[in-house]
Amino acid sequence: MSEAGDGTLLSDRIRNALTDEIASGVLAAGTSLDEQHLADRFGASRTPVREALRQLAVSGLVEMRPRRGVLVTRLTSARMMDMFETIAEVETLCVRLATYRMTPLERCRLSDLHEASKALVAARDLDGYESFNRDFHGSLYAATHNGFMAEQALAIRSRLDVFRRTQLRHEGRMAASHEEHGQVLAAIAEGDGELAARRMRAHMLNAASALGRYIADTVEG
Amino acid sequence: MSEAGDGTLLSDRIRNALTDEIASGVLAAGTSLDEQHLADRFGASRTPVREALRQLAVSGLVEMRPRRGVLVTRLTSARMMDMFETIAEVETLCVRLATYRMTPLERCRLSDLHEASKALVAARDLDGYESFNRDFHGSLYAATHNGFMAEQALAIRSRLDVFRRTQLRHEGRMAASHEEHGQVLAAIAEGDGELAARRMRAHMLNAASALGRYIADTVEG
DNA sequence: GATGATTTGTACGTATGTATA
DNA sequence: ATATACATACGTACAAATCAT
Numbered sequence: 001m002s003e004a005g006d007g008t009l010l011s012d013r014i015r016n017a018l019t020d021e022i023a024s025g026v027l028a029a030g031t032s033l034d035e036q037h038l039a040d041r042f043g044a045s046r047t048p049v050r051e052a053l054r055q056l057a058v059s060g061l062v063e064m065r066p067r068r069g070v071l072v073t074r075l076t077s078a079r080m081m082d083m084f085e086t087i088a089e090v091e092t093l094c095v096r097l098a099t100y101r102m103t104p105l106e107r108c109r110l111s112d113l114h115e116a117s118k119a120l121v122a123a124r125d126l127d128g129y130e131s132f133n134r135d136f137h138g139s140l141y142a143a144t145h146n147g148f149m150a151e152q153a154l155a156i157r158s159r160l161d162v163f164r165r166t167q168l169r170h171e172g173r174m175a176a177s178h179e180e181h182g183q184v185l186a187a188i189a190e191g192d193g194e195l196a197a198r199r200m201r202a203h204m205l206n207a208a209s210a211l212g213r214y215i216a217d218t219v220e221g
Numbered sequence: 222m223s224e225a226g227d228g229t230l231l232s233d234r235i236r237n238a239l240t241d242e243i244a245s246g247v248l249a250a251g252t253s254l255d256e257q258h259l260a261d262r263f264g265a266s267r268t269p270v271r272e273a274l275r276q277l278a279v280s281g282l283v284e285m286r287p288r289r290g291v292l293v294t295r296l297t298s299a300r301m302m303d304m305f306e307t308i309a310e311v312e313t314l315c316v317r318l319a320t321y322r323m324t325p326l327e328r329c330r331l332s333d334l335h336e337a338s339k340a341l342v343a344a345r346d347l348d349g350y351e352s353f354n355r356d357f358h359g360s361l362y363a364a365t366h367n368g369f370m371a372e373q374a375l376a377i378r379s380r381l382d383v384f385r386r387t388q389l390r391h392e393g394r395m396a397a398s399h400e401e402h403g404q405v406l407a408a409i410a411e412g413d414g415e416l417a418a419r420r421m422r423a424h425m426l427n428a429a430s431a432l433g434r435y436i437a438d439t440v441e442g
Numbered sequence: 443g444a445t446g447a448t449t450t451g452t453a454c455g456t457a458t459g460t461a462t463a
Numbered sequence: 464a465t466a467t468a469c470a471t472a473c474g475t476a477c478a479a480a481t482c483a484t
Binding site: 444445446447448449450451452453454455456457458459460461462463 | 475478
Binding site for chain 1: 472479481482
């Protein structure tokens with residue numbers, strides 16, 4: 001055995017590292033990525049770096065212009081709104097399905113998760129809440145018992161993580177998020193999928209709204 | 222200017238070719254893809270082939286087992302159903318949005334497309350109807366005026382194209398499809414997004430049902 | 443507009459790890 | 464169980480195109 005990270009492939013490790021750096025904002029949108037430079041940085045040759053970049057291009061995190069290099073995808077505000085609307089609708093869809101399909105155990109686990117998050121809100125633990133939030137929504141995807149849909153939802157969501165963190169910074173947003181989660185859970189408990197769906201959509205739109213100014217300030221349309 | 226094909230990159234051309242071959246069923250599920258063999262087939266070296274395979278792996282068309290080769294993804298019947306449910310729900314979603322957002326011009330074009338398809342049904346032109354069908358649904362994606370959502374829908378749909386053709390072969394399915402399209406259009410004309418959505422979901426589930434036996438026969442669960 | 447530097451795209455070689463006899 | 468065969472993973476080298484001057 002000789003695992004260094006998750007995948008034993010260099011290109012996978014590089015891809016994961018770059019994914020994190022893009023998602024966390026370390027690699028800002030528009031940054032051009034030089035293959036040789038990255039190779040040096042990771043102590044590898046250009047080959048695995050190129051493979052990683054190709055993969056990132058498919059997931060849409062970077063843009064490759066043939067023979068002109070690769071840059072971190074720069075999102076227009078219109079496209080960001082499109083992405084937010086899409087994930088909002090997909091989450092809405094997932095919650096509706098999850099309401100009708102989740103097992104008692106899953107419902108219980110989700111409820112526990114939600115309860116535990118109360119402490120994070122009180123402690124104003126941004127990182128902790130962000131992590132919980134991912135779990136919360138991820139649990140709902142899983143509860144659709146549709147693996148493919150869950151994957152799609154996760155993939156879209158991960159592309160918005162950069163901004164999600166920022167959103168929680170807004171005054172009172174964390175507490176509001178917690179409250180909205182509670183409303184969704186209540187609807188699920190009643191077995192009312194449509195209500196849960198509507199509340200989830202509202203929750204997502206609130207999160208998006210909290211970002212409105214940020215987006216306007218940061219990205220040129 | 223010096224375009225040879227679509228993308229001027231060898232790896233892109235190889236990726237597109239392989240995508241087509243997998244989608245059309247020429248490369249059956251479970252087929253193992255040998256880098257050297259593919260390189261010979263395309264008259265290239267293994268490098269661009271590898272890059273193409275990496276991209277296909279991200280889109281989920283092939284599976285790469287580190288140091289153990291790559292094979293065309295073999296779908297279980299459960300996963301195929303997951304995919305069908307997902308695209309059905311996404312289409313449902315798209316139609317609802319499209320109803321409220323499409324321009325008169327778009328509505329007119331879609332209607333024309335639908336009318337023209339009548340001839341294809343009468344002529345039992347399977348290829349022609351399949352092509353029309355892609356356009357019809359594609360137009361609806363576009364009519365959401367949400368580019369990101371449209372891309373997602375298209376990506377999912379393309380992964381099911383292999384089976385979609387088969388489905389239309391069923392006795393009377395083409396005529397039924399045409400009729401269902403008409404019902405969806407009628408709801409759109411009335412501006413009733415919810416009705417259009419319900420009818421689209423029914424349309425998609427009918428298409429999936431037509432595949433039920435095929436799936437049971439072809440794929441082991 | 444031409445030339446040089448930098449960087450991408452492709453080819454090829456070697457080593458490591460997996461499967462098989 | 465050991466060894467052989469083979470395909471992949473990574474590195475290096477060269478060619479071609481872009482860009483900077």
